[in-house]
Amino acid sequence: MARLARLSLPSQVHYVRVYGAADISLMPMLEDLDAMLSLFSKVVSLHHVDMTGYAILPSQIDFLITPRNSAEDVSKFTQAFCRLYSRYFNDAYRRSGALWHGRFRSCVVQGKNRCLNALLYMEWLPETKGYQEAVLYPWSSYSHHAGLRNDYFMAPGKEYW
Numbered sequence: 001m002a003r004l005a006r007l008s009l010p011s012q013v014h015y016v017r018v019y020g021a022a023d024i025s026l027m028p029m030l031e032d033l034d035a036m037l038s039l040f041s042k043v044v045s046l047h048h049v050d051m052t053g054y055a056i057l058p059s060q061i062d063f064l065i066t067p068r069n070s071a072e073d074v075s076k077f078t079q080a081f082c083r084l085y086s087r088y089f090n091d092a093y094r095r096s097g098a099l100w101h102g103r104f105r106s107c108v109v110q111g112k113n114r115c116l117n118a119l120l121y122m123e124w125l126p127e128t129k130g131y132q133e134a135v136l137y138p139w140s141s142y143s144h145h146a147g148l149r150n151d152y153f154m155a156p157g158k159e160y161w
Helices: 028-046 073-092 113-129
Strands: 012-021 049-054 058-067 105-109
Touching: 012 073, 012 113, 028 049, 028 073, 049 073, 049 105, 049 113, 058 073, 058 113
Parallel strands: none
Antiparallel strands: 012 058, 012 105, 049 058
16 A cells, blocks of 8 residues: 655645654764754755754654745655764764654644744753753754754744744
């Protein structure tokens, strides 16, 4: 049986989540965070998407992205990120094998204030899962939006302003 096509629309915000394989923490060490942000920048520019938010948790990575030109850019962005991050992670931690569990999940975010609500949910997700407060959690876009760090690859959504 063939897989169903994903719903993906150009110029619409998409909430994307990828799950890590069991017993693997996806979060890089704090000293590796710059490499991760550099990887985000590379993939964002390569696949013509605007990233509004992200959250990296031990078991999953969430993105809020908007494809600029083509609906396929959501899949291309996610696949490229997963490939490059797997290579980086396996090299950095001297391991081999799959890093991801299953296919990525995504949904189109539509409606008044839904993008802003999704961004707030994503950035406060680490705190709700029992990790540090959002202000102290460096592995999300909260630091960028709070003015604590400049993630140069970020493109705030219309609702944010």
